[in-house]
Amino acid sequence: MRFTLLASLIGLALGAFAQSSAVDAYVASESPVAKQGVLNNIGPNGSKSHGAKAGIVVASPNTENPNYLYTWTRDSSLVFKLLIDQFTSGEDTSLRTLIDQFTSAEAILQQVPNPSGTVSTGGLGEPKFNIDETAFTDPWGRPQRDGPALRATAIIRYADWLLDNGNTTYVENTLWPVIRLDLDYVAADWNQSTFDLWEEINSSSFFTTAVQHRALREGAAFASRLGQSGVVDGYTSQADNLLCFLQVGSRFIAT
Numbered sequence: 001m002r003f004t005l006l007a008s009l010i011g012l013a014l015g016a017f018a019q020s021s022a023v024d025a026y027v028a029s030e031s032p033v034a035k036q037g038v039l040n041n042i043g044p045n046g047s048k049s050h051g052a053k054a055g056i057v058v059a060s061p062n063t064e065n066p067n068y069l070y071t072w073t074r075d076s077s078l079v080f081k082l083l084i085d086q087f088t089s090g091e092d093t094s095l096r097t098l099i100d101q102f103t104s105a106e107a108i109l110q111q112v113p114n115p116s117g118t119v120s121t122g123g124l125g126e127p128k129f130n131i132d133e134t135a136f137t138d139p140w141g142r143p144q145r146d147g148p149a150l151r152a153t154a155i156i157r158y159a160d161w162l163l164d165n166g167n168t169t170y171v172e173n174t175l176w177p178v179i180r181l182d183l184d185y186v187a188a189d190w191n192q193s194t195f196d197l198w199e200e201i202n203s204s205s206f207f208t209t210a211v212q213h214r215a216l217r218e219g220a221a222f223a224s225r226l227g228q229s230g231v232v233d234g235y236t237s238q239a240d241n242l243l244c245f246l247q248v249g250s251r252f253i254a255t
């Protein structure tokens with residue numbers, strides 16, 4: 001799958017686990033390379049993002065064998081979760097414009113009617129879009145219900161930072177409506193069949209269930225912080241159901 005971007009992402013994530021001095025040295029030299037690789041794939045100015053709208057993460061510039069010149073909600077959200085962590089921790093304060101472009105791009109994609117539906121009829125579960133923010137309409141393994149959960153987790157992290165820094169207006173007016181669409185979708189549809197993250201099996205998926213559980217726990221805490229008390233109980237009770245389902249699933253794996 002999407003080697004360029006995933007390899008860069010794994011290189012960055014490994015930094016968190018570095019122990020030995022040899023690993024430390026490798027991480028120190030590789031991290032800037034991996035980070036630049038990630039940034040190169042983000043529109044509008046990344047060197048490998050030609051044709052991508054602002055804030056759109058290109059899976060790969062490859063257009064044949066295989067054609068990966070698309071943007072996946074899952075991959076984009078994982079990429080930006082990491083960039084948002086670097087921004088909110090103070091490690092890289094230059095990322096704010098890009099993060100704002102990402103949240104704006106995702107707000108647009110949420111509303112694009114696609115083969116999974118419209119924003120109110122399941123379209124949030126559409127796995128991938130064209131990099132010019134139009135729908136991808138060929139056959140594909142759809143829906144993939146981890147995308148909205150991962151997107152909510154990433155944007156909540158940024159929104160919490162904005163609240164910490166007194167920018168409540170932007171969070172309430174601009175980010176909360178985007179976050180809420182995703183959380184409402186997860187709360188309503190988590191028990192429906194989904195294609196897994198490798199896009200092959202239409203079933204339930206441990207990964208999907210795990211990230212949905214996380215999103216609803218974080219979503220309940222975030223909604224509570226924002227004074228959106230009307231949704232908190234619903235998110236919490238579906239998170240409880242997700243946890244129960246996860247535990248049943250682990251027992252199947254163990255036997």
Ligand SMILES: *[C@@H]1O[C@H](CO)[C@@H](O)[C@H](O)[C@H]1NC(C)=O
Binds near residue numbers: 044045097098
């Ligand atoms: C992208 O490049 C254009 C043209 O140079 C510039 O105006 C814009 O600020 C750049 N955007 C980002 C996010 O760097």
Ligand SMILES: *[C@@H]1O[C@H](CO)[C@@H](O)[C@H](O)[C@H]1NC(C)=O
Binds near residue numbers: 096100162167170
């Ligand atoms: C709040 O954050 C948004 C997003 O970065 C920014 O556009 C806006 O200027 C900020 N508002 C204030 C008052 O800082």
Ligand SMILES: *[C@@H]1O[C@H](CO)[C@@H](O)[C@H](O)[C@H]1NC(C)=O
Binds near residue numbers: 190191193203204245
């Ligand atoms: C929905 O929940 C039921 C009861 O926990 C479970 O048996 C079923 O496998 C779930 N289906 C999906 C697709 O998650």
Ligand SMILES: *[C@@H]1O[C@H](CO)[C@@H](O)[C@H](O)[C@H]1NC(C)=O
Binds near residue numbers: 203
């Ligand atoms: C996925 O599985 C569900 C439940 O068996 C079924 O209703 C749905 O049509 C399947 N979707 C695809 C695309 O095969």
